[in-house]
Amino acid sequence: MAAVDSLANSTVRIVIANGAGVGTGFHFLKPEIIVSNAHVVEHLITSGTAMSAIAEDGREWKLKILSFSKPQEYDFAIMSADGAKFDGREFLSPDTSDITRGRKILYAGYPHGLDPLLVFHSETGTALKGREFYFNGMIHGGNSGGPITDENGKSLLGIVTRRRFLGDSEMLAIDKEMRGLAAYLEQAGKQMTAQIMGVDFRLFATALSRVALLTNDLIRANSTTGIGIGLDTTELLKKARELKLY
Numbered sequence: 001m002a003a004v005d006s007l008a009n010s011t012v013r014i015v016i017a018n019g020a021g022v023g024t025g026f027h028f029l030k031p032e033i034i035v036s037n038a039h040v041v042e043h044l045i046t047s048g049t050a051m052s053a054i055a056e057d058g059r060e061w062k063l064k065i066l067s068f069s070k071p072q073e074y075d076f077a078i079m080s081a082d083g084a085k086f087d088g089r090e091f092l093s094p095d096t097s098d099i100t101r102g103r104k105i106l107y108a109g110y111p112h113g114l115d116p117l118l119v120f121h122s123e124t125g126t127a128l129k130g131r132e133f134y135f136n137g138m139i140h141g142g143n144s145g146g147p148i149t150d151e152n153g154k155s156l157l158g159i160v161t162r163r164r165f166l167g168d169s170e171m172l173a174i175d176k177e178m179r180g181l182a183a184y185l186e187q188a189g190k191q192m193t194a195q196i197m198g199v200d201f202r203l204f205a206t207a208l209s210r211v212a213l214l215t216n217d218l219i220r221a222n223s224t225t226g227i228g229i230g231l232d233t234t235e236l237l238k239k240a241r242e243l244k245l246y
Helices: 003-008 042-047 168-188 201-222 234-242
Strands: 011-016 021-028 030-036 051-054 060-068 077-083 104-109 118-123 132-136 147-150 155-163 227-232
Touching (some): 003 118, 021 155, 042 077, 051 077, 077 234, 104 155
Antiparallel strands (some): 104 118, 104 147, 155 227
16 A cells, blocks of 8 residues: 555544534544544533544544643644444554654645545655644645654654744734624624714624635635644653553
């Protein structure tokens, strides 16, 4: 089996109850264990909202949290999977060798949380610095939680966590402001109208806030610098040992 096919066979799409994709995950250490980013499965962690993992062939497994880190720290979640059979599925093994600049890698994921699964050859642009390393990759929302492996597609080097995208925090802040304005105008419209020279200012401001939200969403969803950021697996492996997974 080719390396890209091997990696594809260990990668899954993470979905919420209505079937919408929110990220990527992978079988790790054994088929019934699935790992992703904590921020991908945050609703499962915080509120127990049902989430599933789906393979390319349509097989589906319900997910249950075994352990997780804070998203702002190591950003991993370890889950058990229950549902369809695991026949023919592969799983990734740990690779604790040094991550150096120029290392050949593969990475896999579901950009925007949508089918089909994409698997790419790439290489690291930096050695490991702190908990992170950079690699050449077209990363979008939905790639988060995807595996980064050696060039054979079987040994886990890291987890895709985000892209290098300047201004993302500022755009999130504006997004919050615009949603707050839209909510306020909707509530105010139930109690009053505001016209200036015959123009309904409330409707005008609401339209502007919707345009701003849409523009923000489109930019954040489709922009990529071609620079992906991976997290190393040191803390993930420590927790896996504590859980006696290997």
